[in-house]
Amino acid sequence: MIKGNGRPVYEGVAIGKIFVLSKDHKIENTRCADKEKELERFKDAREKARAELDDLYEKTKREIGEEEAGIIEVQSLFLDDLDYIEGIEDMIKSGRDAAFSVHEIGDAQASAFAALDDEYMKARATDIRDISDRLIRILTGSGQAFKMEEPCIVVAEDITPSETVAMDKDKILAFVTRQGSSNSHTAILARVMNIPSLVLTNIDIEPALNGREMIVDGFSGTYYIDPDEETLRVMKEKRRGAGEYKASLEMFRGKESITKKGRKINLFANIGSPDDIKYVLDGDAEGIGLLRSEFLYLGRDDFPTEDELFNSYKKVVEAMNGKKVVIRTLDIGADKKVGYFNLAEEENPALGYRGIRICLTRPDIFRPQLRAIYRASAYGNVAIMFPMIISVKEVKAIKETCEEVRRELSEEGVPLSPVELGIMIETPAAAIISDQLAREVDFFSVGTNDLTQYTLAIDRQNEKLDSFYDAHHEAIMRSLALIAENAHKAGIWAGICGELAADLSLSDEFIRMGYDELSVAPSRILELRKRIIESEV
Amino acid sequence: MKTFDYTVKDELGIHARPAGILVKKLSGVKSNVTIEVKEKGKSADAKRLMAVMKMAVKQGDVVTVSIEGEDEDSVFEDIREFFETNF
Numbered sequence: 001m002i003k004g005n006g007r008p009v010y011e012g013v014a015i016g017k018i019f020v021l022s023k024d025h026k027i028e029n030t031r032c033a034d035k036e037k038e039l040e041r042f043k044d045a046r047e048k049a050r051a052e053l054d055d056l057y058e059k060t061k062r063e064i065g066e067e068e069a070g071i072i073e074v075q076s077l078f079l080d081d082l083d084y085i086e087g088i089e090d091m092i093k094s095g096r097d098a099a100f101s102v103h104e105i106g107d108a109q110a111s112a113f114a115a116l117d118d119e120y121m122k123a124r125a126t127d128i129r130d131i132s133d134r135l136i137r138i139l140t141g142s143g144q145a146f147k148m149e150e151p152c153i154v155v156a157e158d159i160t161p162s163e164t165v166a167m168d169k170d171k172i173l174a175f176v177t178r179q180g181s182s183n184s185h186t187a188i189l190a191r192v193m194n195i196p197s198l199v200l201t202n203i204d205i206e207p208a209l210n211g212r213e214m215i216v217d218g219f220s221g222t223y224y225i226d227p228d229e230e231t232l233r234v235m236k237e238k239r240r241g242a243g244e245y246k247a248s249l250e251m252f253r254g255k256e257s258i259t260k261k262g263r264k265i266n267l268f269a270n271i272g273s274p275d276d277i278k279y280v281l282d283g284d285a286e287g288i289g290l291l292r293s294e295f296l297y298l299g300r301d302d303f304p305t306e307d308e309l310f311n312s313y314k315k316v317v318e319a320m321n322g323k324k325v326v327i328r329t330l331d332i333g334a335d336k337k338v339g340y341f342n343l344a345e346e347e348n349p350a351l352g353y354r355g356i357r358i359c360l361t362r363p364d365i366f367r368p369q370l371r372a373i374y375r376a377s378a379y380g381n382v383a384i385m386f387p388m389i390i391s392v393k394e395v396k397a398i399k400e401t402c403e404e405v406r407r408e409l410s411e412e413g414v415p416l417s418p419v420e421l422g423i424m425i426e427t428p429a430a431a432i433i434s435d436q437l438a439r440e441v442d443f444f445s446v447g448t449n450d451l452t453q454y455t456l457a458i459d460r461q462n463e464k465l466d467s468f469y470d471a472h473h474e475a476i477m478r479s480l481a482l483i484a485e486n487a488h489k490a491g492i493w494a495g496i497c498g499e500l501a502a503d504l505s506l507s508d509e510f511i512r513m514g515y516d517e518l519s520v521a522p523s524r525i526l527e528l529r530k531r532i533i534e535s536e537v
Numbered sequence: 538m539k540t541f542d543y544t545v546k547d548e549l550g551i552h553a554r555p556a557g558i559l560v561k562k563l564s565g566v567k568s569n570v571t572i573e574v575k576e577k578g579k580s581a582d583a584k585r586l587m588a589v590m591k592m593a594v595k596q597g598d599v600v601t602v603s604i605e606g607e608d609e610d611s612v613f614e615d616i617r618e619f620f621e622t623n624f
């Protein structure tokens with residue numbers, strides 16, 4: 001049994017098999033030190049590929065049919081092809097890395113087939129590429145992004161936003177990463193998905209971990225690989241206990257979130273994509289307080305079209321059936337880089353060209369998104385909020401653009417419903433001038449993660465600074481009080497959508513400050529509702 | 538060396554799977570086996586799958602099969618029969 005630690009980012013206990021998510025290796029022309037060992041590795045990879053193909057053949061034959069299965073069989077035959085195998089082995093013998101050799105020879109053979117003037121044989125180029133990819137994946141232990149047969153514990157160096165887009169989320173029991181922090185993307189995702197997870201673990205990530213049994217204790221931050229029977233028994237018991245606590249929260253489902261003194265708080269959910277709707281409904285959220293738009297732009301090679309955006313938003317709005325959906329406009333830049341945006345490298349991206357700064361200078365990006373959101377408004381209760389605001393001037397420019405878009409659409413005869421316009425308060429500048437900003441908008445939503453990072457001058461991605469990071473810092477508390485006060489003076493509503501909103505030790509304080517809405521990970525709704533209903537404030 | 542000519546009857550020609558069966562069949566043969574389509578000026582070692590496939594042999598093509606080696610006499614009939622049954 002291997003035992004280790006990490007920082008827990010979501011409570012709970014998971015028990016299951018390990019799935020190692022390794023980065024796609026860029027295949028490089030590296031020289032291998034030990035040719036014999038490399039040949040041996042290639043031989044093993046061939047055997048493994050053959051076993052995989054045999055399974056796939058049976059499965060395909062059973063589920064699709066003989067003809068499809070025949071294609072798999074052909075790929076199997078390539079594993080014995082002399083030109084292919086000898087070509088690769090010769091390259092390895094000349095001192096090349098096995099994966100690189102497979103890539104080169106596979107490519108040469110595939111190109112030769114692609115050049116034939118016979119349609120059937122031309123198409124076989126794909127089969128050669130496929131078998132080569134399979135071998136390369138086995139050799140590098142990479143690339144099998146979330147093609148899991150059964151629910152697994154995902155072990156990774158770190159998980160990027162674009163990787164999460166490709167995930168089959170039903171099959172993830174827990175995340176265990178070596179990097180990350182309490183505010184990293186992995187942590188946010190774990191909270192949305194309601195799965196126990198650890199970041200900053202000391203785990204040695206290697207392909208050999210795949211398939212081994214693991215326990216993740218999201219209460220203590222401990223993990224066990226190949227657990228002994230006693231540990232397994234204790235942890236199963238703990239998992240049962242955690243399940244019971246969750247079950248005890250069920251009595252708060254469907255209840256109104258009202259304190260003993262009669263203060264009604266709107267409990268909304270933060271989500272990252274239309275796929276998360278099921279968590280919102282499971283979590284019993286009263287609306288969506290933050291729908292991040294980045295998912296629509298990640299994991300692809302070009303900008304989404306207005307229609308694509310519209311369809312995604314419409315899906316969420318319709319699913320919420322008249323409950324409020326606050327859509328945040330694109331907040332790309334900083335830690336969420338996307339290739340086709342062609343953003344220049346920056347010394348200091350957190351203070352750089354990001355969020356609303358991109359939107360206001362790139363109408364070709366901003367306008368299609370606004371049009372899509374306005375079009376979706378006809379299907380429910382939509383609000384828009386804008387990130388990274390620092391000035392009244394920005395807000396005026398945004399409102400002008402919104403008005404133009406609205407007029408344009410109504411002239412086109414597109415049905416529209418009223419849309420509230422709000423802003424994120426996540427810069428110290430916005431907090432300080434919140435009195436002026438409040439006169440311009442319909443609501444505020446405080447993004448405590450960024451507000452804290454900017455107020456304390458602490459990089460939230462830098463784990464070395466975790467000990468300096470105080471989420472309850474007096475400066476943050478005073479800002480929060482000021483923001484709520486200024487909102488109410490202007491007669492608009494104020495909410496909090498950062499992680500702090502879910503901090504049960506602050507709930508009373510937030511209610512005292514006058515916050516009208518708290519938007520948290522869907523899995524947090526029930527316990528926060530319990531906290532509010534039991535609040536004396 | 539022993540040779541025979543064979544006209545391919547299978548409507549798909551010698552596509553991937555039949556080529557695979559041929560390669561498998563010949564794996565026990567010691568002699569060198571070559572197939573050639575003279576009309577197209579193409580030939581290949583019949584024990585090499587991708588090479589055979591790349592010839593893209595079609596229905597109606599006349600394939601010349603040459604067997605050369607120590608067991609050429611003993612395998613000749615077997616191979617000819619194999620072509621007639623499979624292609």
